[in-house]
Amino acid sequence: MNWQTTLKEIGTMAKAASYKMAKASTSQKNEALKLMAQALVENHNVIMEANKLDLENAKAMGISGAKLERLTLSEKVMKEMIAGIEEVIKLPDPVGEITKMWIRPNGLKVGRMRIPLGVIAIIYESRPNVTIDASILCIKAGNAVILRGGSEAFHSNKALCDIIRSSLEKAGLPADAVQVVPTTDRSAVLELLKMEDQVDVVIPRGGEELIRFVAEHARMPVLKHYKGVCHIYVDNDADLEKAEKICFNAKVQRPSVCNAMETLLVHRDVAETFLPRMAEVFRSAGVELRGCDRTRKIIDCAEATEEDWYAEYLDLILAIKIVDSMEEAIDHIHHYGSNHTEAIVTEDYRKSWRFLEEVQSSLVLVNASTRLNDGYQLGLGAEIGISTSKLHAFGPMGLEELTTTKFIAIGNGQLRS
Amino acid sequence: MNWQTTLKEIGTMAKAASYKMAKASTSQKNEALKLMAQALVENHNVIMEANKLDLENAKAMGISGAKLERLTLSEKVMKEMIAGIEEVIKLPDPVGEITKMWIRPNGLKVGRMRIPLGVIAIIYESRPNVTIDASILCIKAGNAVILRGGSEAFHSNKALCDIIRSSLEKAGLPADAVQVVPTTDRSAVLELLKMEDQVDVVIPRGGEELIRFVAEHARMPVLKHYKGVCHIYVDNDADLEKAEKICFNAKVQRPSVCNAMETLLVHRDVAETFLPRMAEVFRSAGVELRGCDRTRKIIDCAEATEEDWYAEYLDLILAIKIVDSMEEAIDHIHHYGSNHTEAIVTEDYRKSWRFLEEVQSSLVLVNASTRLNDGYQLGLGAEIGISTSKLHAFGPMGLEELTTTKFIAIGNGQLRS
Numbered sequence: 001m002n003w004q005t006t007l008k009e010i011g012t013m014a015k016a017a018s019y020k021m022a023k024a025s026t027s028q029k030n031e032a033l034k035l036m037a038q039a040l041v042e043n044h045n046v047i048m049e050a051n052k053l054d055l056e057n058a059k060a061m062g063i064s065g066a067k068l069e070r071l072t073l074s075e076k077v078m079k080e081m082i083a084g085i086e087e088v089i090k091l092p093d094p095v096g097e098i099t100k101m102w103i104r105p106n107g108l109k110v111g112r113m114r115i116p117l118g119v120i121a122i123i124y125e126s127r128p129n130v131t132i133d134a135s136i137l138c139i140k141a142g143n144a145v146i147l148r149g150g151s152e153a154f155h156s157n158k159a160l161c162d163i164i165r166s167s168l169e170k171a172g173l174p175a176d177a178v179q180v181v182p183t184t185d186r187s188a189v190l191e192l193l194k195m196e197d198q199v200d201v202v203i204p205r206g207g208e209e210l211i212r213f214v215a216e217h218a219r220m221p222v223l224k225h226y227k228g229v230c231h232i233y234v235d236n237d238a239d240l241e242k243a244e245k246i247c248f249n250a251k252v253q254r255p256s257v258c259n260a261m262e263t264l265l266v267h268r269d270v271a272e273t274f275l276p277r278m279a280e281v282f283r284s285a286g287v288e289l290r291g292c293d294r295t296r297k298i299i300d301c302a303e304a305t306e307e308d309w310y311a312e313y314l315d316l317i318l319a320i321k322i323v324d325s326m327e328e329a330i331d332h333i334h335h336y337g338s339n340h341t342e343a344i345v346t347e348d349y350r351k352s353w354r355f356l357e358e359v360q361s362s363l364v365l366v367n368a369s370t371r372l373n374d375g376y377q378l379g380l381g382a383e384i385g386i387s388t389s390k391l392h393a394f395g396p397m398g399l400e401e402l403t404t405t406k407f408i409a410i411g412n413g414q415l416r417s
Numbered sequence: 418m419n420w421q422t423t424l425k426e427i428g429t430m431a432k433a434a435s436y437k438m439a440k441a442s443t444s445q446k447n448e449a450l451k452l453m454a455q456a457l458v459e460n461h462n463v464i465m466e467a468n469k470l471d472l473e474n475a476k477a478m479g480i481s482g483a484k485l486e487r488l489t490l491s492e493k494v495m496k497e498m499i500a501g502i503e504e505v506i507k508l509p510d511p512v513g514e515i516t517k518m519w520i521r522p523n524g525l526k527v528g529r530m531r532i533p534l535g536v537i538a539i540i541y542e543s544r545p546n547v548t549i550d551a552s553i554l555c556i557k558a559g560n561a562v563i564l565r566g567g568s569e570a571f572h573s574n575k576a577l578c579d580i581i582r583s584s585l586e587k588a589g590l591p592a593d594a595v596q597v598v599p600t601t602d603r604s605a606v607l608e609l610l611k612m613e614d615q616v617d618v619v620i621p622r623g624g625e626e627l628i629r630f631v632a633e634h635a636r637m638p639v640l641k642h643y644k645g646v647c648h649i650y651v652d653n654d655a656d657l658e659k660a661e662k663i664c665f666n667a668k669v670q671r672p673s674v675c676n677a678m679e680t681l682l683v684h685r686d687v688a689e690t691f692l693p694r695m696a697e698v699f700r701s702a703g704v705e706l707r708g709c710d711r712t713r714k715i716i717d718c719a720e721a722t723e724e725d726w727y728a729e730y731l732d733l734i735l736a737i738k739i740v741d742s743m744e745e746a747i748d749h750i751h752h753y754g755s756n757h758t759e760a761i762v763t764e765d766y767r768k769s770w771r772f773l774e775e776v777q778s779s780l781v782l783v784n785a786s787t788r789l790n791d792g793y794q795l796g797l798g799a800e801i802g803i804s805t806s807k808l809h810a811f812g813p814m815g816l817e818e819l820t821t822t823k824f825i826a827i828g829n830g831q832l833r834s
Contacts, residue, residue, distance in 0.1 A: 019751055023775055102796060108785060110795050115777055117807050200807050215636050221808035242830045249832040334436055356825050358440050360532055368525055368828025378527050390534050390617050390821040391638035392809035404807040408773050411785025413659045415666040
């Protein structure tokens with residue numbers, strides 16, 4: 001089959017749909033979302049059948065464990081999808097907002113108006129719920145979407161996409177605003193990534209391998225998220241009780257996610273007081289500690305190697321380093337970090353602001369847990385991921401990050417001289 | 418020679434310099450710019466010698482005409498470079514601005530703070546003045562720069578870069594904030610485009626071929642500008658005298674640039690009044706007209722083919738099409754346009770706003786010339802180009818577009834529960 005032609009047609013239909021979506025009213029878009037939530041309930045059995053087929057195929061191919069779990073549309077996941085739709089209905093529509101306006105000496109009124117990005121391609125792995133979670137945000141922000149999920153979730157994704165498409169149509173919006181690439185052929189992804197004239201941006205959702213593959217081959221911009229090697233620096237002017245609670249929360253509350261702390265940096269002046277009590281709390285929660293030489297003179301733990309400073313454990317493991325100053329902590333973060341999330345614990349005014357200003361990560365915190373780097377926690381609402389590259393979006397990507405601004409100019413005959 | 422190793426070293430030095438640049442004060446950055454302007458005057462002969470060498474080599478290689486002209490650092494170009502530096506000194510420093518701040522229910526103060534992009538690679542063609550023009554904007558916005566100019570301008574670029582580097586150093590800033598790739602080897606560009614861990618964004622400046630090459634091979638984000646196929650739609654409710662002046666300015670004032678009008682769309686109800694007088698004015702300015710069938714029934718001109726609707730003439734040529742409605746004009750723009758600049762001439766309130774909202778180009782104007790799509794004209798100050806892709810920057814890219822925002826959070830022990 002000639003995927004190049006099929007994909008070009010999908011791209012052309014998406015582009016045409018994107019212009020209709022861009023002028024859709026807020027109530028039309030919300031109506032489509034409401035119909036989607038209803039259809040997910042009404043078509044429960046159809047979805048379960050499709051998912052069962054995918055699960056059987058996956059088991060026959062020897063897939064098991066966490067991967068099989070991610071593929072499963074459990075009752076819990078179904079409920080979360082519906083709750084997600086209801087959340088997005090409540091969010092304000094970003095499209096059409098005039099973010100600034102000024103007047104030029106010649107009387108020309110110039111402004112910036114928020115508009116959708118256009119056509120967004122989403123390339124993801126085994127979780128079929130991403131089909132809904134990602135599409136609803138793109139729809140609310142007035143975009144058209146091309147979805148390319150994991151081959152093992154093909155039938156589930158197809159069933160969910162059918163629901164989205166018929167809901168769009170019932171609300172008077174173009175069904176082609178959401179399309180699934182109708183093949184599990186990997187070469188189709190490569191073709192899709194070449195279509196810079198039809199696709200405005202691609203968002204890969206999944207492991208680092210997938211993201212690197214997309215970044216390497218895409219000719220259009222990529223909104224991406226690599227590792228989260230998050231640091232907390234406990235300053236010599238820290239409130240150590242506060243530090244203990246923040247560090248514990250950042251490491252233990254949910255160790256498997258990107259905003260969990262992976263390396264703890266402690267100022268030498270407080271290390272002897274802070275590390276023994278912190279180590280005790282961590283050990284009682286089952287956290288494995290790996291320290292620098294100076295740390296190991298204070299607490300009993302394994303040796304941290306060079307690799308540990310780069311590691312995103314996503315597990316109950318923590319690297320600990322003693323530093324001589326905040327400057328050394330910042331240098332360490334810039335050298336080994338991943339631009340994701342870093343926090344300082346301090347009661348010192350000057351250092352709090354220097355840390356906020358100098359650390360170049362997507363979220364920099366003073367006296368709060370790294371686990372707060374999340375769209376809901378920061379007050380943006382639902383997010384489509386956390387960007388660790390700086391262009392366009394840096395940090396949690398909510399509705400606003402699925403739009404751009406164009407310039408508008410309101411004149412009365414102004415010319416260039 | 419192993420360019421891979423050399424480029425990695427350049428990248429590493431640029432990254433280190435970028436952290437120092439990010440915390441440079443406004444007065445330090447302005448001091449470096451001031452020293453640069455002085456050094457351009459003082460080292461006039463050195464620069465001229467280097468440029469002479471490039472020009473001689475270019476002539477020996479058979480380069481002539483416009484390309485040789487672009488390579489020449491004339492007195493006029495030298496003066497413009499210095500004036501450009503003085504302009505950029507006057508612009509407000511975007512770094513550190515807190516663009517928004519809000520408070521979460523748990524008391525956490527969350528904000529967005531403007532920071533530099535980091536390391537910017539600029540890949541350009543024969544004009545050596547881009548070395549200065551691009552670097553000064555990147556420096557003012559707190560970035561480090563890696564420059565890769567055209568091989569034919571190698572000595573000129575080197576001489577200009579030496580001036581930038583010593584000025585940075587004298588102002589207490591790292592010289593490595595601006596580096597030139599020390600080879601004319603084309604494979605070095607390919608290597609540079611793979612360095613996504615060291616380079617945050619690449620900006621190609623030059624012809625469409627160069628830009629497509631960069632977009633295809635870059636693993637990091639690209640800020641790019643393709644064609645400018647700009648349209649003016651003269652509505653049936655237009656003030657035809659205004660329309661005539663705007664259309665004339667947009668086509669004739671400087672036809673060789675990206676924001677000149679290439680296609681004129683005219684509502685059928687005013688075509689018979691408007692086109693004959695407009696054609697007369699255009700012909701007296703030497704503009705070649707190519708019309709659709711209906712146009713050719715009203716005025717005498719060549720036939721416009723399908724290719725003409727896609728054409729960026731950059732010359733005194735204009736395609737003309739009669740349309741039945743504003744909707745048809747917008748459909749034509751979305752189908753054949755390049756997302757650059759489009760204008761409507763109308764006195765109708767509803768249509769003016771519908772055009773502003775529905776046309777998805779980087780600048781949309783009502784009753785003003787497309788030639789106004791320019792950083793200075795819109796009030797942004799100096800620009801590094803006009804982006805026609807929607808991510809991050811859409812339209813003229815000034816200082817603000819050379820920055821991004823990170824999230825900051827000011828807490829008092831906030832945890833995730």
